[in-house]
Amino acid sequence: MKLGFLYAGQGAQHPGMGADLYEKYPAFRSALDGADVGFDLKAVSFADPDGLLNETQYTQPCMVAFAVGLTDVLAEKGVVPSAAAGLSLGEYSALYAAGALDAKTAVEMVAFRGKAMTDAAKGVDSAMMAVLGADRETVTAACKTASSLGVVEPCNFNCPGQIVIGGERAAVEKAAAVAKELGAKRCMPLNVSGPFHTSLLKPAGDALREYFKTVDFQQPNIPVLHNCLGGENQAGDSIPALLGRQVQSAVYMEDCIRAMAALGMDAVVEIGPGKALAGFVKKTLPGFPVFSVETAEDVEKLPEFLKEVERG
Structure with a gap:
């Protein structure tokens, strides 16, 4: 069965996300414990005592650590993607799922991205x-x-x-x-x-391009559908170039969803807090099988969903 993984973006976060997964799955614990982002990912994600989770520079590494951990949990259960995409921030998680980034690099990279976006938005009404x-x-x-x-x-x-x-x-x-x-x-x-994905975020794009010079990106082992293209990279642009462009240009999520279906996916699995992307799939491709995974209970229910897809 060919599964497309869709990763949630900023805005879906909420206190408590991932707490049950952390308790139950060692693979999830490794994702949150393995990155150095200058603050306690667990404390902000699970309890958010200081109200930081909705601040961009904290949201982004918390969300990607969640996505990385859940991707690894599913992989241990034999559930892996044949294509991947994500909404804005979620594109970094998709690149992790495709083997282009390791877990530590992905989480630490978006910590930098969150700060760069925050800095770029300062002083703009x-x-x-x-x-x-x-x-x-x-x-x-x-x-x-x-x-x-x-x-x-x-x-x-x-x-x-x-x-x-x-x-x-x-x-x-x-x-x-x-x-x-x-x-x-x-x-x-x-x-x-901030005015995300507009030309006003050009300073963030410039900062990311400099940062990416220190990162070793690998060739993705499955198709990744890029936000700024609405599909696969056909022009040979590098991943760093696309990510630098992404932060300051429009996200073509509808196009990515259609491209995923065109690649022959049998179903879509949304990974992350909330069910916003599943809603987008249902409005873009009515009747297309989609399942959202956020909790340990969802992980346990996923096999039954996949069986239903196989049965047609």
Whole structure:
């Protein structure tokens, strides 16, 4: 059976995530205990006593450590991906699943990424909004109309009818108003700390490119579907180049989901807190088998889901 793994991104985190997995599976413990990120991954992920989990520089290593550990737990049970993708931050977990990064490197790398993104967003009065019920052309046109007020760009093409825009606050609010005039059903402000996946994050992309010079990336052993491409790398761009580009350009998640199905996957397994990506799959590919794994109970239920897929 060919399984596509989809890894959750920032925003799905919550206190308590992974606590049951840490208690039950040594492979999960190794992922959280093996990285040096300057703070206690377990304390922030499990209890978050100081309210740090929602701060980007803490969120990112906690999320990737969770994903790495759960990937290893599933691998021990013989559940491995035939293709992988992730939402924004989740792309790093997908690269780990594909053998392009080792566990320690992946977690420590996103700790740097989180700090670089936080630094790039400082001093920018920014906003992000989810535009619901509008197509790409409508949202792009709304952003173009509002661009006289500042930077505003589509930054996440999540699934049909759900597109996120981001940039400078006044321009984002204007673009949202224009989108509604053009027929969008609703525009929802997102609780984020910066204009992620817009050109305003170029300083973070530049910092990452320098950092990546110290990292030894391996050739992926399965297809990885890249956010900024909406599919596999066909042009021969290096992984560092794509990751540097990713942080400052739109995420084509809907396209990655469609590309995963086109590769012949029989089902998709979402890895990470929450079920947002499973929702994207259901809206993009109605009826396509998808299962979300977050807890030890989910790990135990996964074999039955896979049996049902085999039975058709």
